[in-house]
Amino acid sequence: MAGSERRVHVVLFPFMAQGHVLPFRCLAGLVRRARPGASVTVVVAAPGAADSLRASLAADGLHGVRVHALPLDDHPAADTCHRDQLIALFVASESLRPAFRRFVAGLRAADPGAGVHVMADMFLGWTLGVARDAGASHSVVVTCGAYGSALYFSLWSSVPLVPDTASSPDDDGAFTVPRFPGVTLRRSQLTDHLAAADGTDACSTFINKQVAALRSTDALLVNTAESLEPEGLAMLRRFLGSVPVYPIGPLLRAAAPSTVKNNNAGSPILAWLDKQLPGSVLYVSFGSTYTISAPQMMELAAGLEKSAHRFVWVIRPPAGFDDVDGESFRPEWLPEGFRERVEAGGQGLVVRCWAPQVEILAHAATGAFLTHCGWNSVQESLAHGVPLLGWPLSAEQFYNAKMLAEEMGVCVEVARGMRAALSRDKFAAAVETVLGDTVERAEMRRKAAKMKGVISAARESGGDGSSVKVMERLFADMHGTRRVADK
Ligand SMILES: O=c1ccn([C@@H]2O[C@H](COP(=O)(O)OP(=O)(O)O[C@H]3O[C@H](CO)[C@@H](O)[C@H](O)[C@H]3O)[C@@H](O)[C@H]2O)c(=O)[nH]1
Numbered sequence: 176m177a178g179s180e181r182r183v184h185v186v187l188f189p190f191m192a193q194g195h196v197l198p199f200r201c202l203a204g205l206v207r208r209a210r211p212g213a214s215v216t217v218v219v220a221a222p223g224a225a226d227s228l229r230a231s232l233a234a235d236g237l238h239g240v241r242v243h244a245l246p247l248d249d250h251p252a253a254d255t256c257h258r259d260q261l262i263a264l265f266v267a268s269e270s271l272r273p274a275f276r277r278f279v280a281g282l283r284a285a286d287p288g289a290g291v292h293v294m295a296d297m298f299l300g301w302t303l304g305v306a307r308d309a310g311a312s313h314s315v316v317v318t319c320g321a322y323g324s325a326l327y328f329s330l331w332s333s334v335p336l337v338p339d340t341a342s343s344p345d346d347d348g349a350f351t352v353p354r355f356p357g358v359t360l361r362r363s364q365l366t367d368h369l370a371a372a373d374g375t376d377a378c379s380t381f382i383n384k385q386v387a388a389l390r391s392t393d394a395l396l397v398n399t400a401e402s403l404e405p406e407g408l409a410m411l412r413r414f415l416g417s418v419p420v421y422p423i424g425p426l427l428r429a430a431a432p433s434t435v436k437n438n439n440a441g442s443p444i445l446a447w448l449d450k451q452l453p454g455s456v457l458y459v460s461f462g463s464t465y466t467i468s469a470p471q472m473m474e475l476a477a478g479l480e481k482s483a484h485r486f487v488w489v490i491r492p493p494a495g496f497d498d499v500d501g502e503s504f505r506p507e508w509l510p511e512g513f514r515e516r517v518e519a520g521g522q523g524l525v526v527r528c529w530a531p532q533v534e535i536l537a538h539a540a541t542g543a544f545l546t547h548c549g550w551n552s553v554q555e556s557l558a559h560g561v562p563l564l565g566w567p568l569s570a571e572q573f574y575n576a577k578m579l580a581e582e583m584g585v586c587v588e589v590a591r592g593m594r595a596a597l598s599r600d601k602f603a604a605a606v607e608t609v610l611g612d613t614v615e616r617a618e619m620r621r622k623a624a625k626m627k628g629v630i631s632a633a634r635e636s637g638g639d640g641s642s643v644k645v646m647e648r649l650f651a652d653m654h655g656t657r658r659v660a661d662k
Pocket residue numbers: 193194195197318319320460461462463464465489528529530531532533548549550551552553555569570571572
């Protein structure tokens with residue numbers, strides 16, 4: 176087979192946010208496993224981020240993977256800028272077109288006999304034109320799941336949305352998702368941007384450009400497995416028409432081996448977990464980009480304390496406090512004395528900004544995860560058989576939560592959106608459901624364990640549906656006997 180393989184340069188281009196860069200790091204490893212002879216370069220849209228990405232790739236054992244920086248210096252990475260600036264950052268990424276064009280042309284010129292394949296983030300649709308002009312093949316990498324993406328892109332392609340039963344924007348009216356008559360949503364499962372969109376606003380214009388790229392790229396690579404989301408993938412394929420869809424996920428990092436061996440002296444959080452009973456701790460984190468409000472944080476703290484269950488809570492500054500440094504807590508965020516009380520009493524740990532999430536989820540003491548249902552967090556949780564409490568905040572997270580609760584039965588949704596009125600009693604009751612001695616807990620754990628098995632099978636190299644096999648198929652289709660770029 177190797178004899179018929181054409182040399183190929185693979186260019187990976189993530190959007191500069193943790194939730195996107197992390198799966199792209201795993202994608203670099205997957206490309207290496209599926210096509211060991213390929214050269215792989217990760218393009219970053221900020222020279223300042225190149226060194227840390229190089230270090231991360233080396234830590235992943237991907238020493239031969241190159242990093243090429245393009246000059247988007249005056250824009251911060253998405254997880255350090257205000258969420259409202261995201262759309263500006265998306266649009267600004269298009270200014271990289273000339274530099275990216277030069278880079279791809281340089282690869283072609285340096286090795287004219289080889290193929291070039293650009294694997295670009297779903298928010299970098301403009302790269303398709305660059306790839307086409309350079310005679311390179313192109314795929315769009317969807318870092319989200321299939322079900323969430325199918326609904327998200329379908330909704331944005333159908334604005335303005337008119338809920339069937341809402342008489343005012345405050346009514347939580349139900350409506351049927353365009354193109355998917357079997358799926359009903361509520362008004363509260365739309366972001367404000369989506370609910371207000373009319374097709375001419377900046378968000379609609381931007382996302383419609385991405386949808387156009389999804390529909391005309393050579394392949395769609397989705398961070399999921401056929402066995403994990405068969406229905407979601409069927410919906411995405413229906414939405415896209417003829418573009419081939421390759422479920423190359425789950426793109427997941429493995430936990431450091433010491434976690435599994437309960438040997439965590441080097442990490443205070445993991446060392447604390449070592450002292451807890453199996454399945455007894457709630458892990459609370461809302462990902463790398465979104466956050467809840469200060470009043471919500473107050474109520475959540477009260478609910479956690481009231482539940483009397485153990486927890487590890489990773490706190491990023493609430494909305495409106497984006498300028499606060501990475502160390503401090505403000506009095507507006509947490510009830511007076513909360514942190515000192517729960518830490519001294521052994522009930523919980525309050526961690527500022529960032530924690531070793533995969534290691535926490537892999538730890539035997541972790542029994543449930545309160546999450547915003549970002550797709551990386553979802554897959555990391557299920558990969559370790561950990562059931563979820565869902566509090567979707569934005570983007571496609573509402574649809575991930577819906578699928579996890581209604582289709583997979585591994586999640587209880589406790590709140591919805593960045594303005595949700597949270598009740599401490601309701602929240603404490605939900606924690607009891609997932610960590611107490613309840614029938615629901617047993618059932619959710621059983622279903623989450625099943626998903627763990629599904630994910631583990633997709634990560635092994637052997638089976639036909641495994642991510643390596645799917646990636647091998649992509650290369651065979653694109654750069655084996657059929658050469659899409661040369662058609
Ligand atoms: O303290 C922390 C917090 C986060 N993480 C990691 O950061 C990633 C966070 O990703 P995710 O859970 O997907 O959340 P976001 O960062 O919010 O992800 C964005 O990207 C996802 C994939 O496209 C989308 O599903 C989300 O809606 C979007 O907000 C995960 O790998 C976590 O393990 C840590 O390691 N430590």
